[in-house]
Amino acid sequence: MARSSRRHRNEKGLPRPKEKRDNLAAYVFLSPWLIGLTVFTLGPMLWSLWFSFTDYNLLQSPIQSPPDFIGLENYAKMIQDPEFWNSFRVTVTYVLAGVPLQLGLALALALLLDKGLRGLSFYRSIFYLPSLLGGSVAIAILWRQVFGKDGLVNAFLAIFGIDAPGWIGHPDYALRTIIILHIWTFGSPMVIFLAGLRQIPDMYYEAASVDGASRPQRFFRITLPLLTPIIFFNLVLQVIFAFQTFTQAYVVSGGTGGPADSTMLYTLLLYRVGFLEYDMGYASAMAWFLLVVIAAFTAFNFWLSKFWVFYDD
Numbered sequence: 001m002a003r004s005s006r007r008h009r010n011e012k013g014l015p016r017p018k019e020k021r022d023n024l025a026a027y028v029f030l031s032p033w034l035i036g037l038t039v040f041t042l043g044p045m046l047w048s049l050w051f052s053f054t055d056y057n058l059l060q061s062p063i064q065s066p067p068d069f070i071g072l073e074n075y076a077k078m079i080q081d082p083e084f085w086n087s088f089r090v091t092v093t094y095v096l097a098g099v100p101l102q103l104g105l106a107l108a109l110a111l112l113l114d115k116g117l118r119g120l121s122f123y124r125s126i127f128y129l130p131s132l133l134g135g136s137v138a139i140a141i142l143w144r145q146v147f148g149k150d151g152l153v154n155a156f157l158a159i160f161g162i163d164a165p166g167w168i169g170h171p172d173y174a175l176r177t178i179i180i181l182h183i184w185t186f187g188s189p190m191v192i193f194l195a196g197l198r199q200i201p202d203m204y205y206e207a208a209s210v211d212g213a214s215r216p217q218r219f220f221r222i223t224l225p226l227l228t229p230i231i232f233f234n235l236v237l238q239v240i241f242a243f244q245t246f247t248q249a250y251v252v253s254g255g256t257g258g259p260a261d262s263t264m265l266y267t268l269l270l271y272r273v274g275f276l277e278y279d280m281g282y283a284s285a286m287a288w289f290l291l292v293v294i295a296a297f298t299a300f301n302f303w304l305s306k307f308w309v310f311y312d313d
Contacts, residue, residue: 052285058278067281074285084286086261087269090175094265095242095297098182103234106186110193111223124194128187140181140251144168147177168252171260178263181248189234196230197223225310232309236301243294246271266290 027034052074054067078084113123130139146152149166157164167173204222213221246267249257255272257264270290274283 048284048287051281052288054281056279056281056284058274058280070281074282075289077282078285078289083261083264083269087257087264087266090262090264091243091266094175094179094182094245095239098179099235099238099242101179102183102186102238103189103231105183106190106234107193107227107231109186110190110197111219113190113194114197124191128191130185130187140248143177143181143248144252169259171258171262174253174258174262178245178248178252178265181252182242182245189238192234193227193230196227200226228309229311232301232305236298239297239301240294243290243297 051067053069053071055070055073056067060067109127113127144151147167148154149169151167153167154164165173167177200223204226205218208218208222244267245265249263249265249268250271252258253263253268255268257268257272266286267290270283270286273279273286
């Protein structure tokens, strides 16, 4: 390798023409991604960071009428905004309740499918389907019909003489219906759990059976410890996705945030401030605060992982 590397360079250590052509070809193939990263990701992020320190109305042109620099006023406004704190509380409740229940259901079904059922591919596809459709507008509209006053849930309860409320229209239950919808989209983590279960060597279970270990003991002493890296991976991803949930809350609540703002998730308030009230400066500050919160939760999970994640070296 060292001789090959020297052949591509001259006496001054500079790349030879062939190496330059290879590098140029690599950059040409990478250019669509680099352009997309710069134009559609890094550029808007930097603009939003600048807007977060300004008073900027979305309807005004940032070139003809430059935003007014106001420093940290938008961030100070968040501290005093009761709507902001309510949406943050609702979102944290949604994440802390929805993610563990979703992962628990996904792991339970993965363990069931790992038993070698007939038609495994069919069941795997059926269970994965909610993850593909869960964030769609059609499913969110269907959810309104299921949990509405005259929906399927109340029609079923009426058979037993139970007069149930409109779940979506009740402030005590509206958020729970959104959490159930999140739990229902368990397909993606379930498939990842199933792949992780298939990677655990059978010899561990055989040795445990010889030693007389019961099924619960095999699960808690073998399956769960060896599956902790997969659990950690799913946990980090699902926490990030849950904080960014928007479509379900928007459609189910009709864009209003539900009764008494009980389903006013953070992203829903951010959308209302930025695209309905046109206060893009404040919305940008909210977006960056959300980024910091997600980064903090992710960093906390990585720190906590050293106490419970087991890596088989």
